Amino acid sequence: MDERIRKQVAFILELDREKNVFRQTSLTGRGRKENDAEHAWHMAVMAYLLREYANSPVDIARVMLMCLIHDVVEIDAGDTYAYDTAGLATQKAREEAAKERIFALLPEDQREELTAVFDEFEENVTPEARFAHAMDNFQPLLLNHSNGGSDWLEHGVSAGQVFGRQQKTREGSERLYEVSELILREHIENGSLKTEDG
Secondary structure, X not given: OOHHHHHHHHHHHHHHHHHHOEEEEXXXXXXXXXXXXXXXXXXXXXXXXXXXXXXXXXXXXXXXXXXHHOOOOHHHHOOOOOOXXXXXHHXXXXXHHHHHHHHOXXXXXXXXHHHHHHHHHHHOOOHHHHHHHHHHHHHHHHHHHHOOXXXXXXXXXXXXXXXXXXXXXXXXXXXXXXXXHHHHHHHXXXXXXXXXXX
């Protein structure tokens, strides 16, 4: 096998390790916790289906690629729970080191291409990145909703924390933010999402 395909295969096999990185969000129906690969796949399909709700026109193939690779770095860095303050403080450094190692497995042109897509997602400036971030926030919200808010209750997450996180949804899709708001209000009313004052 030549050097180029050898490197591509090495990267492909490395990606398989993403299936062993488990998140804090339970699968629909209160099943086991989802893994990063499942999360990324779900986001990519959602992006395609919900693209009409993006705030601006987007290159949907680029959005889907962002969704598929945005958590690849967690193979080394591990999953950082969205509401883990201590973990968030070191997340950037851990993920930068992981990005350098993992994307370096690829041939140089593809390393540069995927690194650029990954960095675009992280910078969250383009319409594509903002819509991909909307998916990254809306997907776990939908799973939590399907589970009666059990993951929020398990981790003692407050309504204010979830509303704060959903601001990135708003940057990518006002319409999906409106849906998020309705879902969150329902969980506040039924007690599965606590307000700061009780």
